[in-house]
Amino acid sequence: xxxxxxxxxxxxLYSNECLVCHPKKMKQCENSNHFTLKNSINITRQTWxxxxxxxxxxxxxxxxxxxxxxxxxxDDFLRRKCLKCHLNSKTINKTNNxxxxxxxxxxxKYDFKKAKPTQKKCLKCHNNEFVGTDYLGLxxxxxxxxxxxxxxxxxxxxxxxxxIDFHHLSSDIHFQKGLSCVDCHNKKGNKSxxxxxxxxxxxxxxxxxxxxxxxxxxxxxxxxSSWSSSSYELxxxxxxxxxxxxxxxxxxxxDIYLEKFLKKALKSKIKPNPKMPDxxxxxxxxxxxxxxxxxxxxxxxxxxxxxxxxxxxxRPMFQYRISYKDKNEKMILDDVYKIDNxxxxxxxxxxPHTITKKAKSCEMCHENRIMLDKGLINSDILKGRVINGSxxxxxxxxxxxxxxxxxxxxxxxxx
Amino acid sequence: xxxxxLLFITIINVFGSSKDDGCIKCHKDIVHRIDNSIMNNxxxxxxxxxxxxxxxxxxxxxxxxxxxxxxxxxxxxxxxxHFSKLCAACHIDQDETIFNPNYHTPRGGGCVTCHRVEGVKxxxxxxxxxxxKIPSKNCLKCHNRSNRIGLSYFxxxxxxxxxxxxxxxxxxxxxxxxxxxxxxxADIHHTSAKLDCIDCHTEKGVMGDGKxxxxxEDSVDISCVDCHDAKFENxxxxxxxxxxIGLNGNMPxxxxxxxxxxxxxxxxxxxxxxDNITFYRKRDGKEFDISKMSDAPYHSSKNHxxxxxxxxxxxxxxxxxGCHEVYFKNGKQYDWIKHKKTKGKWMELRSYLRYESPALxxxxxxxxxxxxxxxxxxxxxxxxxITNEGFHSFAYGAWDPHTTQKxxxxxxxxxxxxxxxxxxxxxxxxxxNNITFQPYFNSVQSGLPISYPIDSLISKDGKQFQSFSRDKxxxxxxxxxxxxxEVYKCIICHNKWDDKIYTDFKVSKELFxxxxxxxxxxxxx
Numbered sequence: 052x053x054x055x056x057x058x059x060x061x062x063x064l065y066s067n068e069c070l071v072c073h074p075k076k077m078k079q080c081e082n083s084n085h086f087t088l089k090n091s092i093n094i095t096r097q098t099w100x101x102x103x104x105x106x107x108x109x110x111x112x113x114x115x116x117x118x119x120x121x122x123x124x125x126d127d128f129l130r131r132k133c134l135k136c137h138l139n140s141k142t143i144n145k146t147n148n149x150x151x152x153x154x155x156x157x158x159x160k161y162d163f164k165k166a167k168p169t170q171k172k173c174l175k176c177h178n179n180e181f182v183g184t185d186y187l188g189l190x191x192x193x194x195x196x197x198x199x200x201x202x203x204x205x206x207x208x209x210x211x212x213x214x215i216d217f218h219h220l221s222s223d224i225h226f227q228k229g230l231s232c233v234d235c236h237n238k239k240g241n242k243s244x245x246x247x248x249x250x251x252x253x254x255x256x257x258x259x260x261x262x263x264x265x266x267x268x269x270x271x272x273x274x275x276s277s278w279s280s281s282s283y284e285l286x287x288x289x290x291x292x293x294x295x296x297x298x299x300x301x302x303x304x305x306d307i308y309l310e311k312f313l314k315k316a317l318k319s320k321i322k323p324n325p326k327m328p329d330x331x332x333x334x335x336x337x338x339x340x341x342x343x344x345x346x347x348x349x350x351x352x353x354x355x356x357x358x359x360x361x362x363x364x365x366r367p368m369f370q371y372r373i374s375y376k377d378k379n380e381k382m383i384l385d386d387v388y389k390i391d392n393x394x395x396x397x398x399x400x401x402x403p404h405t406i407t408k409k410a411k412s413c414e415m416c417h418e419n420r421i422m423l424d425k426g427l428i429n430s431d432i433l434k435g436r437v438i439n440g441s442x443x444x445x446x447x448x449x450x451x452x453x454x455x456x457x458x459x460x461x462x463x464x465x466x
Numbered sequence: 467x468x469x470x471x472l473l474f475i476t477i478i479n480v481f482g483s484s485k486d487d488g489c490i491k492c493h494k495d496i497v498h499r500i501d502n503s504i505m506n507n508x509x510x511x512x513x514x515x516x517x518x519x520x521x522x523x524x525x526x527x528x529x530x531x532x533x534x535x536x537x538x539x540x541x542x543x544x545x546x547x548h549f550s551k552l553c554a555a556c557h558i559d560q561d562e563t564i565f566n567p568n569y570h571t572p573r574g575g576g577c578v579t580c581h582r583v584e585g586v587k588x589x590x591x592x593x594x595x596x597x598x599k600i601p602s603k604n605c606l607k608c609h610n611r612s613n614r615i616g617l618s619y620f621x622x623x624x625x626x627x628x629x630x631x632x633x634x635x636x637x638x639x640x641x642x643x644x645x646x647x648x649x650x651x652a653d654i655h656h657t658s659a660k661l662d663c664i665d666c667h668t669e670k671g672v673m674g675d676g677k678x679x680x681x682x683e684d685s686v687d688i689s690c691v692d693c694h695d696a697k698f699e700n701x702x703x704x705x706x707x708x709x710x711i712g713l714n715g716n717m718p719x720x721x722x723x724x725x726x727x728x729x730x731x732x733x734x735x736x737x738x739x740x741d742n743i744t745f746y747r748k749r750d751g752k753e754f755d756i757s758k759m760s761d762a763p764y765h766s767s768k769n770h771x772x773x774x775x776x777x778x779x780x781x782x783x784x785x786x787x788g789c790h791e792v793y794f795k796n797g798k799q800y801d802w803i804k805h806k807k808t809k810g811k812w813m814e815l816r817s818y819l820r821y822e823s824p825a826l827x828x829x830x831x832x833x834x835x836x837x838x839x840x841x842x843x844x845x846x847x848x849x850x851x852i853t854n855e856g857f858h859s860f861a862y863g864a865w866d867p868h869t870t871q872k873x874x875x876x877x878x879x880x881x882x883x884x885x886x887x888x889x890x891x892x893x894x895x896x897x898x899n900n901i902t903f904q905p906y907f908n909s910v911q912s913g914l915p916i917s918y919p920i921d922s923l924i925s926k927d928g929k930q931f932q933s934f935s936r937d938k939x940x941x942x943x944x945x946x947x948x949x950x951x952e953v954y955k956c957i958i959c960h961n962k963w964d965d966k967i968y969t970d971f972k973v974s975k976e977l978f979x980x981x982x983x984x985x986x987x988x989x990x991x
Contacts, residue, residue: 188908193818195627195644200790200815201844201913206852209913218818219911221904277893278906286630297637300627300644343628343637345648349906350822350891376635386631409904412895418878426873428650428782428822457959461989464896464955 069150080149083245086138092129094438098371098397099125100390108137111331118383121373121390128287130329132340135306136176141333143175170231177232178213179305180280180347186232186404188222190280190349191215194303214307220349221277223406247402261410265455269362274410276364276403279352283432284345285369286386291338291378293322304342312339337378345370351433352411353421355400356447357440363400365440370396370432396435413460417451489577496673500577503674503685506558507531510681511612512549514935518843518859519545525935527680531557531803539801539808544845547810548791554802556608564805569643573607580604580672589713598713599749602662609663610641613840614784617641619663619868621652623784623821650821651781653870659754665747666693669710670731681936683830683865687729690775693745694759696724698738707732716751757872764874764963769971774833776866778874783824783867785838787920788817793856795849817842817912817920823885825923829864830936837864837888837923837941842932844915858915860932862923864939877961881954888941890921901926901951959985 070077080086087107096104100122106112111134114127135142144152153172157165177183179191192198192215199208199216209216225235238244239252250271251257266274295316298304302313309327316323326335355365373395375384388395421433422443434442450456490497504510509530517525521543531554534546542550554560560574573579581596583604588594602616609616614624622641629637629646639646655661664672671687679685701707701723711719711734720737735746736756745754759765797811829835840863845856880886884894884903892905903926907919914920918931925931928944942950956975960967967974978986 188911193626193628197627197814197816198818200788200817202790202792202815202846203913206846206848219908219913220906221908277904278891284630286628286632288632288635290635292635294635297629301629341632343630343632344626345628345630346626346819348820350885372631374632374635380635382634385635386633388631407893407904409893409895409902411893414878414882415893418882420879424876458988461955461958461985462991464958465989466898 067148067150069148069154073150076150080138083243085153085245088134088137091133094368094397094399095129095133096122096125097438098369098395099128099373100395101125108134108331114329118375118377121371121384121387121395124289124373124375124384127289127329127336127338128340130331131327131336132287132306132342135330137331140330142330143172168233173232175213179215180282182401182404183232184213184217185278185280186223186226188220188226188405189217190220190278191217191305191347193347194301194305194343196300196303199303214303214305214310216303221405221407223404224408225406268360270357270402272402272406273354273363273416275406275408277405277407277411278349279364279366279403279405280347280349281351281366282344282347283367283370283429284372286343286345286372286374288341288374288376289338290341290376291325292376292380293325294376295322295325298341301341301343309339345432351421352415353419353434354416355398355437355440355442357400361400363440364403365398365434365437366401367432367435368397368399370394370435394435396432397438398435399438400440413456413463417456417460419451422448423451493577497577499674499676500558502676502678503558504530504679504682505608505672505674507678508549508554508557509533509678511553512546513680515549515553516543516545517935518841518861519543519548520857520859521545525680525937527678531559534803539804539810542810544793544847548793548812550801550803550808551799551810551812552814556611560802561805564802571607571642579607598710600662600664601749602664605663613838613863613865613867615865615868616663617647618650618782618784619653619656621649621656622647623650623782624819626819651869651871653868654872655870659745659747659752661747662749665735665749668726668729668731668733669706670729671726675729681830687726687731688733689727691759692724692726692733693736693756696733696736696738696743696756697727698722699725701732701734701737704732704734707734710734714748714751716748717746762963763968767963767968769968772832772834774829774831774835774866776836776870777826777834778880779870779872780824780836780867781869781871781873781875782821783836783838783869785820785825785921786816787819787839787842788815788914789839789841789843790815790817791843791845793845793847795847817914820921823879823883824867825862825888826880826886827862827864827888827923827934827941828939830939832938835864836867837862837939838867839863839932840865840935842920860916860920861935862932862939862941863935877957878954881950881957885921887947887950888923889926890919890923892919894926896951896955901948 084090087109089107092106092108092111093104100120111129112126114130115123118124138149138152153168154166155169157163174183201209203209235248236244295313298313299317302310304310312327325339326337327339328334329336353365354362357363372386372388373384374382374386376382420427427433500506507530509528512530513525513528516522534550537546556573558574558579559576562572562575562579565572578596580600581598583597583601584595586595586597588596606616617624624641625646625648627644627646629639631638637646639648641647655666666688668687671685674685699722701720704723707723708719711717717735717737720739722738724733724736725731726733735748737744737746743756745756747754764770792813792815794811798807798809799811801808824836825838826834827837840861842860844858847855882894884890884892889903890905890907892903895902905919905922907921909916909918909920923930923932924941926947928942928947930941934940956967977983981987981990
């Protein structure tokens with residue numbers, strides 16, 4: 052064993068020791084979305100006005116210097132606000148071994164289970180309003196310092212996880228039963244580990260009386276998830292000036308570096324220059340990216356069709372309002388929320404990881420206020436343009452309140 | 467008419483800067499009423515606070531501010547200290563010079579806190595800058611916290627504090643320091659007629675009727691039906707009406723005026739001349755038609771006789787969950803009654819905010835009203851050694867949120883919405899004729915000292931988890947929950963009020979269960 056360690060040590064220090072036994076894995080990894088992050092990158096670039104964006108983390112251009120419109124600013128935004136999470140990010144993996152971002156070391160083939168990605172490792176990136184921490188029932192607190200509650204019994208603010216305070220809502224039943232992410236998200240047969248999980252691969256026996264033919268287009272998750280995360284109107288401001296005072300109550304920006312920087316800047320008599328890291332190069336760059344929501348909710352559920360024709364739950368991602376103030380205090384972009392006269396918004400179909408055995412009530416979809424109520428408050432931001440899918444057609448909306456539905460539901464109610 | 471005005475002016479000869487040193491000389495009656503009023507003493511707030519902090523077993527009426535004025539700081543209870551530090555800034559007799567306008571809106575000063583408007587000519591030379599046409603902004607100096615009526619009426623919801631959208635690189639939509647809002651639908655009385663607070667709230671309702679009422683709602687004079695189902699009486703019976711019409715100067719002296727049902731005081735702005743009914747806005751005399759409450763079944767049916775107007779016609783309610791009160795015994799903070807820093811410092815934290823789907827409960831008037839947390843107190847108390855000896859006390863309050871809309875809530879929004887029923891957010895269903903409910907919020911895991919979800923006023927079985935600070939107020943009981951949800955079974959198809967099954971619902975149900983109706987044959991097996 053000692054010999055083996057001595058043999059492996061140089062590899063650990065100078066290259067990726069995993070490749071000695073797993074030479075093909077790096078190639079597989081390089082093709083994965085976890086490595087390229089192309090989905091999140093391109094969705095964001097498209098919503099900010101770059102048509103047909105098709106880049107990866109590795110080919111993401113250097114940010115533009117001359118800024119005239121949101122599309123000139125998006126790469127800077129991605130690098131400094133979103134891409135904190137990537138496989139060779141120092142915030143999630145301090146070693147030079149890419150594999151260790153997700154896997155843990157194992158010594159030989161008999162203890163390979165040690166290499167299995169732990170839930171803790173997955174959640175380093177898959178947290179906040181994204182799928183991941185919802186599996187544990189976690190929903191982020193608001194930023195204002197008044198939401199640093201409750202005070203713990205030993206007299207301190209709550210412990211943050213991933214730089215965030217969380218509310219605890221109902222957790223996923225698979226979590227309650229002890230399953231972790233990779234128990235479902237794994238490689239089986241022809242399926243890639245990144246492919247969507249088919250519930251039926253485990254749950255083969257489902258009751259026919261509860262799963263009628265007229266619901267065959269609905270994904271399992273749509274009925275069996277409980278709450279869902281929706282965050283509305285993400286306002287982002289890149290400010291190259293030293294205007295820190297207005298953020299006094301809002302130093303929690305879900306970014307540990309930025310929170311520390313702001314606290315220090317607010318206390319110092321000589322105000323430091325506004326700088327925060329480009330998380331791809333880990334170099335500090337001019338300007339701070341601030342953000343704030345309109346509001347976030349766990350109750351707001353509505354349905355859309357995904358690109359395969361399945362009916363799924365939708366969430367905003369995101370309804371950006373973009374501002375940029377340069378170092379001369381000139382507003383280059385001032386609350387831009389439309390590009391080509393269309394609102395910057397994208398709702399996407401998704402699968403909340405908040406599964407319960409008990410499905411939603413019929414009413415949560417068939418009497419859904421967001422889809423059906425024309426007089427709903429804030430209806431203009433609660434739904435909108437759908438990407439990777441389509442909104443419900445008029446025909447589908449009518450079906451929600453069809454005589455057939457009413458009769459079937461009444462039968463259940465009077466059963 | 468001029469004579470009347472002159473008479474009034476003579477009576478109210480010397481308006482000064484404070485009720486004590488000037489106004490009282492002529493307006494003894496009004497000043498006496500104000501002295502006893504809840505806006506002057508704030509005893510409504512203090513007494514409920516003491517009850518909620520478990521210092522009194524029932525709500526015991528005190529003299530509020532006057533009670534605390536002479537009580538040494540060292541003898542203050544926890545609730546009294548909290549009241550003095552956080553609540554007592556707002557009362558009519560507050561010294562308005564103590565406020566630094568850069569940080570706080572000045573308020574108080576006696577009569578002038580409401581009646582003074584800078585830049586306005588005033589009633590006469592003596593009453594310079596003084597008016598009876600009180601602009602709503604004067605009311606909002608105080609009425610913007612707690613249940614936030616003053617903000618809601620104008621369509622402002624105190625937000626989660628993001629100050630969005632950013633404009634010119636700055637946070638926007640500020641209420642005051644560190645507080646922000648976003649826009650929601652304003653009350654229809656504002657959107658359709660730009661009515662001010664005083665267009666509904668009478669002088670007796672605001673300045674008091676001389677009695678020391680226990681709660682604010684006992685002082686309030688106006689009710690919806692006073693205008694929308696008005697009772698008219700001969701104007702000459704009300705000397706006060708003539709005086710106020712004359713002083714206003716923007717409206718005629720009519721044959722008949724409306725009268726409030728609670729305190730029988732003149733609503734002189736709602737006038738009847740022959741068969742014409744006109745509402746005059748006090749600010750400028752602009753005329754409006756008043757829509758009379760319909761006697762359609764949705765109002766006249768016995769099924770809904772326990773509903774307060776606000777239950778259906780309020781579109782949203784500001785709901786602030788979790789009021790984390792942190793008390794530092796050895797800290798120092800400004801006491802708004804003693805006007806100096808005294809021992810004990812408070813910091814307030816929150817859990818989260820919502821405005822959607824107002825929950826309903828039985829209100830102080832035994833009618834069904836909108837309800838929201840008020841307040842869910844979780845205290846943490848520290849001395850030098852950081853020992854936490856806090857307590858918790860979770861309560862709801864029911865009030866008119868002042869977010870009235872013509873359009874009422876839909877049937878399903880009440881009869882099958884867990885939030886409206888007071889269960890909180892989650893999955894409500896009926897299975898095998900039983901109500902099932904699976905809540906979203908997990909209080910224990912969230913570190914709260916309660917076993918039920920923070921937004922659950924009641925359980926699905928009608929067990930009340932959180933208290934009310936009014937004797938008659940409560941959440942729905944088991945029988946009521948089951949009755950409300952039971953109706954939903956019919957609403958699913960019969961979702962219009964003019965549906966004949968609701969003419970005599972009891973008989974309709976009997977016919978249904980006896981399988982004598984068409985739908986019963988299809989549905990019941």
